[in-house]
Amino acid sequence: MDLCILAERILTISAPGIIAHGAVLVRGGSIAAVGRAADLHPPAGTPTLSLGDVTLLPGLIDAHAHLMLDGSPDPLRTLQAEDDSQVLLRMVHNATVLIRSGVTTVRDCACRNHLSLALRDAIRGGLLVGPNVLSAGRVLTITGGHLFFVGRECDGTDALRHAVRAEVKAGVDLIKVMGSGGRITPGGANLRRRPQLTADELALVVREAHGFGKRVAVHAHATAAIAQAVAAGADSVEHCLWLDDETGFRLDERTLERMAAQGTFVVPTLARFFPRGGAAESGDPLMRDIDPLLPLFARMREAGVRLVAGNDTGASYTPFTDLVHGLELMARFGMAPAELLRAATLTAAECLGRDDVGALAAGRRADLIAVRGNPLDDVRALWDVELIIKDGQVAWQQMPGPGPRAPLA
Ligand SMILES: [Zn+2]
CATH class of the missing domain: 3.20.20.140 (Metal-dependent hydrolases)
Structure with a gap:
């Protein structure tokens, strides 16, 4: 099943820098396409997960x-x-x-x-x-x-x-x-x-x-x-x-x-x-x-x-x-x-000798995480994981609300 994930910032890792207002199109556990949301055209009726002010990057x-x-x-x-x-x-x-x-x-x-x-x-x-x-x-x-x-x-x-x-x-x-x-x-x-x-x-x-x-x-x-x-x-x-x-x-x-x-x-x-x-x-x-x-x-x-x-x-x-x-x-x-x-x-x-993980790119597994902030500015943003998707499925999601925003002691 297709899923279109929208985020303010996308870090593909395989290409330098950030894609602003980006989208990742997931198909059957793999990434079908990554780019600016305005440039991707998912098939009509594709479910959309709109994450807002987060950075989406590979797991x-x-x-x-x-x-x-x-x-x-x-x-x-x-x-x-x-x-x-x-x-x-x-x-x-x-x-x-x-x-x-x-x-x-x-x-x-x-x-x-x-x-x-x-x-x-x-x-x-x-x-x-x-x-x-x-x-x-x-x-x-x-x-x-x-x-x-x-x-x-x-x-x-x-x-x-x-x-x-x-x-x-x-x-x-x-x-x-x-x-x-x-x-x-x-x-x-x-x-x-x-x-x-x-x-x-x-x-x-x-x-x-x-x-x-x-x-x-x-x-x-x-x-x-x-x-x-x-x-x-x-x-x-x-x-x-x-x-x-x-x-x-x-x-x-x-x-x-x-x-x-x-x-x-x-x-x-x-x-x-x-x-x-x-x-x-x-x-x-x-x-x-x-x-x-x-x-x-x-x-x-x-x-x-x-x-x-x-x-x-x-x-x-x-x-x-x-x-x-x-x-x-x-x-x-x-x-x-x-x-x-x-x-x-x-x-x-x-x-690890794996070309199916490690980047957000077409053909790789849809293993992604969403974090608050921008880890390209400060890697400590990675402490603050909001959502984890593994093989195109939500594996874990932070509860909404003012939950822990720092590593647990
Ligand atoms: Zn060891």
């Missing part, structure tokens, strides 16, 4: 989330106390909260027992309202390595090859591999500073996954692990903190150059380290202060690395409401509102 994309986690200070405690049926219900709840924040596509970057595939398929099949989920399924890690308790522990190229094939067989959308340690894993804080795999092992994972047409996201905090990921041809580097093997940060210019040349995406996930309200992650001396990190990300931006929105949503202190907080942190290293909007829409879609 947001969170490129790094864990729907199995609860975003509390200690999400692993919750996870380990729950069985799969409880976790799956929690994931349904998290998906609902996420779409109400304006996120219509999410990449789940590691889950227990392929529960994210069940959630993805339920949403896709119309059983639930939620964001479009792209799932990495179970993460690949070494024995005892980062997130081993939900991942596939594999050592050596044969085991890694088998793991990639088993994940592809299970139906994942991408492969996620742990290139270095991570703090959430007990005892993992210092293992962030070095690679978990050999260069050959990581290269094998990327080659094998690409052979099946699957993208590869590499979790890498360590400078050496980032270099390995880029040399292996990984599609995205997650976190990318440039931790050297001593105590500080060390950005490797040669790796950076190669990232820019290859078009490697980086998902900084800064909100996970610097949560809203300043609830610092307890006991992590590296992450008390964002200032030493800002020049590293400013340098990546300047070099032309494609930076993507994603909060590591669900991890400690990282609720399913806060993608915009991650954008606010990215603004601190110099990204302008237009770049931030792309990072959370079109660039994120490219990172």
Whole structure:
């Protein structure tokens, strides 16, 4: 069924600037046309949704989330106390909260027992309202390595090859591999500073996954692990903190150059380290202060690395409401509102290898959000979502009246 949506301002993202007094024509879950209302001529009798003084833009994309986690200070405690049926219900709840924040596509970057595939398929099949989920399924890690308790522990190229094939067989959308340690894993804080795999092992994972047409996201905090990921041809580097093997940060210019040349995406996930309200992650001396990190990300931006929105949503202190907080942190290293909007829409879609989301353009899915104000002036306008449309259907709508106009504390 056709629907014509009218708004004062439309941000297509695929074209620069604003369309004033714009219209989006939706047909069967996809966008049929976008333009000035005066130039579009919907068939007579097409239902019209007139939104007035709002900005209409593509639904947001969170490129790094864990729907199995609860975003509390200690999400692993919750996870380990729950069985799969409880976790799956929690994931349904998290998906609902996420779409109400304006996120219509999410990449789940590691889950227990392929529960994210069940959630993805339920949403896709119309059983639930939620964001479009792209799932990495179970993460690949070494024995005892980062997130081993939900991942596939594999050592050596044969085991890694088998793991990639088993994940592809299970139906994942991408492969996620742990290139270095991570703090959430007990005892993992210092293992962030070095690679978990050999260069050959990581290269094998990327080659094998690409052979099946699957993208590869590499979790890498360590400078050496980032270099390995880029040399292996990984599609995205997650976190990318440039931790050297001593105590500080060390950005490797040669790796950076190669990232820019290859078009490697980086998902900084800064909100996970610097949560809203300043609830610092307890006991992590590296992450008390964002200032030493800002020049590293400013340098990546300047070099032309494609930076993507994603909060590591669900991890400690990282609720399913806060993608915009991650954008606010990215603004601190110099990204302008237009770049931030792309990072959370079109660039994120490219990172995910999807040409059906991320922009308001004919042929793409009708996933749109309406916000008060103009996010091209101030990205904080994205906190104030009025309406969410997913696949051409209203997924959520703010109640009329003087409701909350600021993020809930
Ligand atoms: Zn993560």
